[in-house]
Amino acid sequence: MRVVVIGGSGHIGTFLVPRLVRAGHDVICVSRGARAAYADAPEWRQVRQVVADREREDRDGVFGDRVAGLGPDVVVDLICFTLESATALVKSLRGEVGHLLHCGSVWRYGPSDRLPISETTGTAPVGEYGIQKDRIARMLKEETASGGLVTTSLHPGHIVGPGWHPVGPLGNLDPGVWFTLSAGQPLAVPGSGAEMMHHVHADDVAQAFERAIEHRDAAAGEDFNVVAPTALNVRGYAHIAAGWFGQTASLESVTWQEFREITTPEHAAMSWDHLYRSQCCAIEKARTLLGYAPRYEPEAAVLESVHWLVDHGELDVARSLVV
Known part of the structure; x- marks a missing residue:
């Protein structure tokens, strides 16, 4: 056709x-x-x-x-x-x-x-x-x-894919989040940390x-x-991502007002848009009617993107990826 x-x-x-x-x-x-x-x-x-x-x-x-x-x-x-x-x-x-x-x-x-x-x-x-x-x-x-x-x-x-920045663990595109996790530094997390994102x-x-x-x-x-077969919540995403750099995530819970005071309005607004929705979607309909069979879990998809960004000098991190 x-x-x-x-x-x-x-x-x-x-x-x-x-x-x-x-x-x-x-x-x-x-x-x-x-x-x-x-x-x-x-x-x-x-x-x-x-x-x-x-x-x-x-x-x-x-x-x-x-x-x-x-x-x-x-x-x-x-x-x-x-x-x-x-x-x-x-x-x-x-x-x-x-x-x-x-x-x-x-x-x-x-x-x-x-x-x-x-x-x-x-x-x-x-x-x-x-x-x-x-x-x-x-x-x-x-x-x-x-x-x-x-x-x-x-x-x-x-x-998510190679060539562009993924929505990160805080629900925004702040590259500093990746540096913080790669360095093992404390990461301020707004809300409960249980909010979900479906990549x-x-x-x-x-x-x-x-x-x-x-x-x-x-x-x-x-x-x-x-969507992917599963979804990630904020704290799970952050812990998985820190592990890619051989680190353990150190998460500090803050209020949304405190978070807005330590980041840019753009990053704060994007985080709110993603985390306020806290979405995890079903794919049974696509599986049944279309034969949809996603190959990537969300963390594998994001890791591929992060690898590409680091390899091409488009993401500043404190330590090299170990996976």
């Missing part, structure tokens, strides 16, 4: 596009052309590249028609963030394309009140990003249920998209959580 991947040079596309080529598909990557994929692969030489500024073309009302004009059988949309943009794409593809797959987020759910969170038990989303992702997923489900375009939405956790390797997300394309009938009109 001809598969158009919108945003194909990003985290997920880095792994998805080569997978689709290996599966025998004719793949077109639509992106701004601002960067190459995070990891090179020989399959990229068989991929047609189309440069497009989605934000601008959405404003001009032409992006959906541009995608439809590529003649795809399947469209994978990895960079849609508003209901308006998603609705415009559906309108252009309806009757022209056999399957539209959308990348959502587990932040379509709000703070957890029961765990694990299934596709039907999540609380209402908080924050504009999660609200929009939830609205898109609901619109797509209704579109297919009403006899329109066949759609599927997949909702990853915190995506997933980018290649496992790519696997889920590939399986959904393969199992179109089972995926039609459905939404799926796409």
Whole structure:
């Protein structure tokens, strides 16, 4: 089939596009052309590249028609963030394309009140990003249920992979957290330390998209959580990460107000966004209907990312990794 991947040079596309080529598909990557994929692969030489500024073309009302004009059988949309943009794409593809797959987020759910969170038990989303992702997923489900375009939405956790910084043990991207753990220094932890984060390797997300394309009938009109088999809480994540450097984590509990006073507003806000939600998601639906079989536990996925950052001089640590 001809598969158009919108945003194909990003985290997920880095792994998805080569997978689709290996599966025998004719793949077109639509992106701004601002960067190459995070990891090179020989399959990229068989991929047609189309440069497009989605934000601008959405404003001009032409992006959906541009995608439809590529003649795809399947469209994978990895960079849609508003209901308006998603609705415009559906309108252009309806009757022209056999399957539209959308990348959502587990932040379509709000703070957890029961765990694990299934596709039907999540609380209402908080924050504009999660609200929009939830609205898109609901619109797509209704579109297919009403006899329109066949759609599927997949909702990853915190995506991890080589080439970018992972969401760390405090739920933010502060590189100083890794130095502190690698040095065996005390780490100030806001909250109880029991708050959860659910990571997933980018290649496992790519696997889920590939399986959904393969199992179109089972995926039609459905939404799926796409995460690692297990989730990490703050203190467990910190202890595991310290061990990678031959250290034992020394954790000091602080209030959120104290934490905000010792870090930047950006890091504090990101920590709150992740830890306040405290999410752990179920993947039984994806396992059953798609055959989703994630290869990475969360700590293995994060370790691969940290190894890459250290090896490429993009993360300052006090001691070398011992694993």
